[in-house]
Amino acid sequence: MPSFTYTSAVDGGRAVIRGRGYLSRAGGEELEREVQRLLGEGVRSFLVNLRDTDLINSVGVSILIGVIEQVRQHGGELAFSELTTVNEEIFRIMGLHRHARLLREDGDAPAGEVKA
Amino acid sequence: VGAVTADRGAGRVDEVDRLLAQRPELPRLAGLLRALRRGSGASLVVSGPPGSGRSAILRAWEAQILEGQGVVPLPVAVPAAGLGPDAVAARMVESFAAGCFSFRTGAAAAEAGPDAQGRLGAVWPEAALALAETAQRLARPRAGISPLLEASLAPSAVALRTGLPVVCLVDDLDRIADAGGERAGGWSPEAALSRTAPCVFTCRSGTSLERILGPAAATVRRVELGPLPEGTALQFLRRLVLAEGAELGAEAREAVLELTGCWPQYLPVLVRAVAAHGAPGILEVAREYGASVASGELAAGWSARLAGEMPSRGLRGAALDLLALCLREGFEPADAGRIAALTFRGEAEVEEALAGLERAGVARVDCRLVRVVPDPVLRDVVRALHRREFGGARPAAVAAAAAAEAVRSIGASASRRRREGLRTALRAILEAWDGREVPAVLFDAAAFAARFPGGGGDAAGGGLGAEEEQVRLPRVAAAASGRIGVTTSPAGLEMDAVAWGWRGDPGEEGGEVAWAARFLPGGEGTATALREFDRDVAALQAAGDLPGERVVRWAVLGAPLDAAGAAAAAELRVATSTLPGVRALAALLELDLAVPDPAPAAARADLEVELTLPAAADAELVAARALEQIAEMAALPEAEVGRVRTALIEACINAFEHSGVPGARVRLVFTVAASELRIRVENRGRPLGAAALAAGSGRRRGWGLRLMRELMDRVELEPREDGVTLVMTKRIASGEGA
Numbered sequence: 073m074p075s076f077t078y079t080s081a082v083d084g085g086r087a088v089i090r091g092r093g094y095l096s097r098a099g100g101e102e103l104e105r106e107v108q109r110l111l112g113e114g115v116r117s118f119l120v121n122l123r124d125t126d127l128i129n130s131v132g133v134s135i136l137i138g139v140i141e142q143v144r145q146h147g148g149e150l151a152f153s154e155l156t157t158v159n160e161e162i163f164r165i166m167g168l169h170r171h172a173r174l175l176r177e178d179g180d181a182p183a184g185e186v187k188a
Numbered sequence: 189v190g191a192v193t194a195d196r197g198a199g200r201v202d203e204v205d206r207l208l209a210q211r212p213e214l215p216r217l218a219g220l221l222r223a224l225r226r227g228s229g230a231s232l233v234v235s236g237p238p239g240s241g242r243s244a245i246l247r248a249w250e251a252q253i254l255e256g257q258g259v260v261p262l263p264v265a266v267p268a269a270g271l272g273p274d275a276v277a278a279r280m281v282e283s284f285a286a287g288c289f290s291f292r293t294g295a296a297a298a299e300a301g302p303d304a305q306g307r308l309g310a311v312w313p314e315a316a317l318a319l320a321e322t323a324q325r326l327a328r329p330r331a332g333i334s335p336l337l338e339a340s341l342a343p344s345a346v347a348l349r350t351g352l353p354v355v356c357l358v359d360d361l362d363r364i365a366d367a368g369g370e371r372a373g374g375w376s377p378e379a380a381l382s383r384t385a386p387c388v389f390t391c392r393s394g395t396s397l398e399r400i401l402g403p404a405a406a407t408v409r410r411v412e413l414g415p416l417p418e419g420t421a422l423q424f425l426r427r428l429v430l431a432e433g434a435e436l437g438a439e440a441r442e443a444v445l446e447l448t449g450c451w452p453q454y455l456p457v458l459v460r461a462v463a464a465h466g467a468p469g470i471l472e473v474a475r476e477y478g479a480s481v482a483s484g485e486l487a488a489g490w491s492a493r494l495a496g497e498m499p500s501r502g503l504r505g506a507a508l509d510l511l512a513l514c515l516r517e518g519f520e521p522a523d524a525g526r527i528a529a530l531t532f533r534g535e536a537e538v539e540e541a542l543a544g545l546e547r548a549g550v551a552r553v554d555c556r557l558v559r560v561v562p563d564p565v566l567r568d569v570v571r572a573l574h575r576r577e578f579g580g581a582r583p584a585a586v587a588a589a590a591a592a593e594a595v596r597s598i599g600a601s602a603s604r605r606r607r608e609g610l611r612t613a614l615r616a617i618l619e620a621w622d623g624r625e626v627p628a629v630l631f632d633a634a635a636f637a638a639r640f641p642g643g644g645g646d647a648a649g650g651g652l653g654a655e656e657e658q659v660r661l662p663r664v665a666a667a668a669s670g671r672i673g674v675t676t677s678p679a680g681l682e683m684d685a686v687a688w689g690w691r692g693d694p695g696e697e698g699g700e701v702a703w704a705a706r707f708l709p710g711g712e713g714t715a716t717a718l719r720e721f722d723r724d725v726a727a728l729q730a731a732g733d734l735p736g737e738r739v740v741r742w743a744v745l746g747a748p749l750d751a752a753g754a755a756a757a758a759e760l761r762v763a764t765s766t767l768p769g770v771r772a773l774a775a776l777l778e779l780d781l782a783v784p785d786p787a788p789a790a791a792r793a794d795l796e797v798e799l800t801l802p803a804a805a806d807a808e809l810v811a812a813r814a815l816e817q818i819a820e821m822a823a824l825p826e827a828e829v830g831r832v833r834t835a836l837i838e839a840c841i842n843a844f845e846h847s848g849v850p851g852a853r854v855r856l857v858f859t860v861a862a863s864e865l866r867i868r869v870e871n872r873g874r875p876l877g878a879a880a881l882a883a884g885s886g887r888r889r890g891w892g893l894r895l896m897r898e899l900m901d902r903v904e905l906e907p908r909e910d911g912v913t914l915v916m917t918k919r920i921a922s923g924e925g926a
Contacts, residue, residue: 075806094806094809096806098805127809127833129808129834129837129838130841130891130892130895134891156830157827158827158830158831158833158834158899161831161899162895165895165898166891166895
């Protein structure tokens with residue numbers, strides 16, 4: 073369980089951020105800064121891949137909610153992909169699925185990507 | 189001449205200084221210094237990588253200058269951080285006075301006492317006045333001016349006023365500047381340079397002189413030292429450590445860490461050196477470790493052996509240094525954690541603790557209750573790891589690995605003890621065999637399961653009658669457990685019990701017989717384990733360690749045979765007994781024996797582990813890793829492990845946040861019973877307020893309790909006078925982990 077790290081790449085106007093490790097307050101804030109930076113560069117479409125984020129706490133998720141709000145205020149959209157089972161459960165308990173799409177795979181089509 | 193040493197103190201490692209000062213650059217630097225003293229050269233900055241000998245060169249110059257002038261050094265040791273201006277001034281006065289007395293009287297510096305300044309005034313009024321003024325100024329620092337930098341320049345200012353020829357030697361300029369803050373206010377580096385004397389500074393490679401000296405940086409000459417030759421650095425490292433005496437001081441430790449950061453190959457040397465000054469008995473182990481590092485392997489046994497050599501807190505401190513070095517050397521956190529766990533908590537210690545608990549009646553003979561409370565050693569490790577904060581984000585990861593390893597070792601130890609209990613029982617049963625007949629079903633697990641579908645607990649209570657098909661047991665002469673034979677490979681030839689005897693009368697020609705018994709957990713994989721068992725017995729027979737003719741293979745099973753296992757047992761003609769069958773056999777033999785089950789699934793009952801965590805960032809990871817090990821021992825399904833882990837992390841974070849006392853700790857108690865996993869989280873501090881308890885009420889906080897309640901089966905809060913106890917329970921469904 074290393075501390076949270078991420079990679080970020082922009083391709084075709086969409087930013088793909090891949091997180092790894094423990095998404096706590098510090099990790100959430102790092103991710104928030106990265107999204108803010110990309111928003112400043114004009115990016116409006118975000119995909120946060122959490123396949124390798126094996127642990128999340130409620131503070132980290134709460135920060136993600138704020139990130140979603142910021143993206144929306146800029147007219148953008150943000151989706152999460154490849155959540156672990158328990159992380160998806162946490163997202164649903166905290167209501168993130170009402171604000172952002174949860175994709176099974178990065179490349180899932182919009183119509184079929186939302187996990188029921 | 190004033191010499192300022194920022195962080196290492198002067199004169200403690202003279203031999204090392206001389207060693208390091210033998211550098212090829214020295215003649216050229218000496219020429220620059222001579223020019224400087226004649227007033228024809230610019231101030232010098234000697235920079236280089238850590239350990240390249242910057243400070244040693246400075247001290248060597250100091251000695252050289254003073255020797256030529258017939259005066260003694262005036263060392264002022266200014267710590268890199270942590271002292272206010274008053275303390276800096278007081279220390280400077282004390283050091284300066286000590287040096288002055290040496291100069292005037294030729295007596296040892298020890299003559300300088302608390303009244304040194306007063307006595308200084310008697311013999312050298314100008315110096316005392318200058319010192320007093322300096323101290324006064326330092327006590328009222330100007331805003332933004334580094335008091336440490338002021339202090340570093342003060343000796344030469346004093347020397348100027350007293351008319352001494354002076355070159356100001358300032359070691360570690362970069363650290364002084366870093367410790368004292370940015371240059372600001374009215375301080376002018378140009379004025380500082382001009383009003384004092386020619387300076388020789390040292391700093392690390394890459395230091396921006398412009399940042400520290402401003403425009404004055406353009407007036408100084410910078411000389412960059414190359415890396416020190418390996419052999420010299422090696423000696424330096426060793427001597428530096430050894431020079432520090434029994435306790436490795438913080439300053440030396442920092443220096444050593446810095447050095448080893450540059451020269452990873454010296455880790456084994458450092459380990460040996462620390463070991464040598466801390467505990468001679470560790471030396472041999474450390475050598476092995478050094479060899480293992482040199483060969484690119486982590487010797488599996490060294491840390492366990494090291495554990496036995498670490499009896500005191502002082503040595504534990506040294507061990508923490510070793511751990512820090514392991515981290516610096518790029519060990520994986522898991523490896524470093526394992527080293528920490530083994531270093532601080534050897535298996536022998538666990539065994540001893542368990543034995544003590546047994547004697548005290550806390551643990552039963554079959555070791556189904558493993559209670560380790562409190563756990564001060566692990567607590568110390570975890571706290572120390574966090575306190576030291578070496579390696580950036582790694583402390584939590586390392587502490588987590590250490591905790592997981594400690595928990596694992598508790599489980600493994602309990603499992604070994606249960607296995608040993610089973611071996612004792614099997615030996616006693618075999619030794620009781622005297623040629624009598626017993627029901628054959630006791631050696632056919634499949635038939636036994638069919639006959640006793642409820643598990644066979646009642647078999648010993650009269651469920652087996654004389655009408656059963658009978659088998660005759662041999663007359664056993666001797667029984668043993670453990671590794672059998674000396675001529676075969678040591679791998680895989682452990683037997684839980686082996687008995688030798690005769691089918692008929694003792695000593696009868698051709699009547700020799702042996703029984704080899706091995707415990708197998710049962711269930712899936714039993715067929716493979718049975719074949720391995722058969723191969724091992726065959727190998728022992730081939731080696732002559734068991735009779736070549738008649739050896740009965742007896743598999744003692746922790747769980748019923750599956751179809752593949754039953755087929756393999758029939759094919760290989762292996763006698764099989766479940767534990768209830770063995771217990772029934774013991775009852776028939778009128779033996780009052782405990783027959784423990786060594787298998788983890790059956791051993792999960794009544795496990796209790798306590799962990800004490802500091803209320804520190806990411807310390808919840810320690811709890812999470814410990815939980816993973818406990819969950820494995822409890823055979824909790826993976827999906828549930830994730831839920832419990834998240835709930836535990838939330839509970840820890842809540843407890844940390846509500847521990848309103850600096851240095852607070854949170855106590856966790858994991859209890860595994862047959863049907864549930866229970867976690868108590870106790871904090872001391874502010875009680876949880878209503879806002880904190882309101883589920884999902886806050887934007888960033890307040891979700892913790894809601895998550896705990898969603899993810900666990902039961903969550904209870906028990907307010908105490910000095911804090912709150914939170915108890916979370918997860919049911920373990922019957923059949924899980926079987």
